[in-house]
Amino acid sequence: MDKKDFMTIDGVPVEIDGEKNLLEVIRKVGIKMPTFCYHSELSIYGACRMCMVENEWGGIDAACSTIPKAGMNIKTNTQRLRKYRKNILELLLANHCRDCTTCNNNGKCKLQDLAMRFDIKDVRFPNTASQPEIDDSSLCITRDANKCILCGDCVRMCNEIQNVGAIDFAHRGSKMTISTAFEIPIAESPCVGCGQCAAVCPTGAIVVKNDAQKVWEALDDMNTKVTVQIAPAVRVGLGKKLELDAEGNAIGLIVAALRRMGFDEIYDTSAGADLTVLEEGNEFIKRLDKNSNLPLFTSCCPAWVQYCEKNYPELLPNVSTCRSPMEMLASIVKDQSNSSSRRHVHVAIMPCTAKKYEAARDEFKVNGVPNVDYVITTQELIQMIREAGIIFTELEPEAVDMPFGTITGAGVIFGVTGGVTEAVLRRLSTDKSKASLMSIAYQGVRGMKGVKETTVMYGDKEVKIAVVSGLKNVSDLIERMKSGEHYDFIEVMACPGGCISGAGQPFAQKDIRENRGNGLYAADKLCNIKCSEENPIMMSLYNGILKGRVHDLLHVNYLPGKEHE
Amino acid sequence: MNKTFDFTIVDHIMNELGCKPSAIIAILQGIQEHYRYLPREVFPYLSKKIGISEARIYSTATFYENFSLKPKGKFVIKICDGTACHVRKSIPILERLRKDLGLSENKITTDDLGFTVETVSCLGACGLAPVITVNDKVYPAMTPEKTSELLRDLKEEL
Secondary structure, rough: OOOEEEEOOOOEEEEOOOOHHHHHHHHHOOOOOOOOOOOOOOOOOOOOOOEEEEEEEOEEHHHHOOOOOOOOOOEEOOOOHHHHHHHHHHHHHHHHOOHHOOOOOOOOOHHHHHHOOOOOOOOOOOOOOOOOOOOOOOOOEEHHHHHOOOOHHHHHHHEEEEEOOOOEEEEOOHHHEEOOOHHOHHOOOOOOOOOHHHOOOOOOOOOOOOOOHHHHHHHHOOOOOEEEEEOOHHOOOOOHHHOOOOOOOOOHHHHHHHHHHHOOOOEEEEHHHOOOOOHHHHHHHHHHHHHOOOOOOOOOOHHHHHHHHHHHHHHHHHEEEEOHHHHHHHHHHHHHHOOOOOOOEEEEOOOOOOHHHOOOOOHEEOOEOOOOOOOEEEHHHHHHHHHHHOHHOOOOOOOOOOOOOOHHHHHHHHHOHHHHHHHHHHHOOOOHHHHHHHHHOOOOHHHHHHEEEEEEEEOEEEEEEEEEEHHHHHHHHHHHHOOOOOOOOOEEEEEOOOHHOOOOOOOOOOHHHHHHHHHHHHHHHHHHOOHHOOOHHHHHHHHHOOOOHHHHEEEOOOOOOOOOO | OOOOOOOOOHHHHHHOOOOOHHHHHHHHHHHHHHHHHOOOOOHHHHHHHHHHHHHHHHHHHHHOOOOOOOOOOOOOEEEEEHHHHOOOHHHHHHHHHHHHHOOOOOOOOOOOOOEEEEEEOOOOOOOOOOOOOOOOOOOOOOOHHHHHHHHHHHHHHH
């Protein structure tokens, strides 16, 4: 047996079991250290100094950047440390715009939380910060440098995980800010709107745009019909925020809440996903047969589409011409009410910030009116439910409205990385027996890994598939492709783990994200229809509204000036 | 991007120093040496060639006081305000320079791009205090009067 290493934390002996820093060991003895700049999935920065610990010689180390060693003896809570932490908080608060009650991040702010934890009652220092302007150029996020504490989480997220590089530190000393190159508005930068910067921002310096008010206004207007669609990942994203026990499927409760709020018709985006599976499946088969424009990249993720447009325009012909599930469903829903004289507002509830941008794209407008009028995120949904005073846990689950209430397991798993691929594989599979469909799950498409590869047989052809999430992984894969590696089908989701980790969802660490994924797979198990083509609505759609209009309603051309095949 | 911008110089500098992220400071220095500032056009170009984001290059360029994002004058006048020069009255010289050229702390370059006036913390020539340099040529033991005279001479060379 291997010899075990031990160290002492606040007098308690604890085993060191391969933890990469003291923070993780400290967590094991039931202590939650205060941190701003530490995120387990980002590189260690060691800037905020909140996690300092005192060693046995009275020296002070930052726990996030100290490697645990056998025999170490540290204290996490001494008079000196408390004094330092309070000082740091006071200094951060001094230059902070302290309008907490009207801040978009009120109640979710780490600075607010720690100020409360350390009982900061007074800030002795005057505010000497210049008052930078708020950047609300983006449709997805708002940047307010007045609230920035320079922890750099957003910079590391944007560069390390997403490889977008829209923002970085600029200037130095007291003039230091987080900035785009030449301080251009974020909307003109390489930003793709994935919103992961806002997800990791501990304060309200980067927040997701809030469109809840516009939705309330539409709901209040008696002359407006308001329809809504709910994305797959939203149903597993509410969790503790609405006092649910776990990340289980809460679609029934969401529907009940939305109906109470006054939505006229409530649909499930999974039905749109079924359309995507059919269209993308057909497109893939066509391209395989012709051996042209391979690999086929999925196009469900708007942040990825924009990333491709901005960084790899030469790959745009490889991106599927299919609209995203949200836009497919929206174009049908809107088209159906075209003849009606009543104003129709269609709302989409998404786990995603980039969808706000997608909804506003010209490609998805009819006569200048977007098919999706407003996109609200899971977090805005939670806020609206709270605002309405609805006690979520006391609701009785209700069913989604027809015709887009009949969904399949294939559509539901779109919300997790690998889901689109699995759904398309179910479509391509000739053997539709339960056992065969279940076996697809074990072919390497599931799990939270950033890059998954698998090979499946289609007829006598070997089809090489890659499933990627996190844009850094995507650009790495594209580099590998350029140096000769071949793929036939590549599923891309910009957020690590897929839509369940979208920046519109309440922020979640890895374990919760996994639970959300499992929640979607459990929802899939509960669906008695597993394959998109078996969804009875599909038949009526293709024989009805879609007859001769598949191209107009379900496809899109992201290539400016060029006709897509 | 400015299509008329000629990247030959930049290419030459990059070939010399290597097209790698670790060479970015040296590359920026090379570019600044040639243009006397960092033209905005080179940022997207460098970003593409070296494979680091424009925001990161901007971060590097704004971190170091020595890099300038604005065009500098034909004559860059540096006035030393280190301890030795300061106590031997460098500030009146600085004030004279600014007054004669119509410059200030925030506006350091004349509109005709003739002169730029900067302060530096020490030029390492304390024995000659107060010192100014014009395009790296040293002028020792300066006074406001001598400075005005020097400016008159330089203006003729413009």
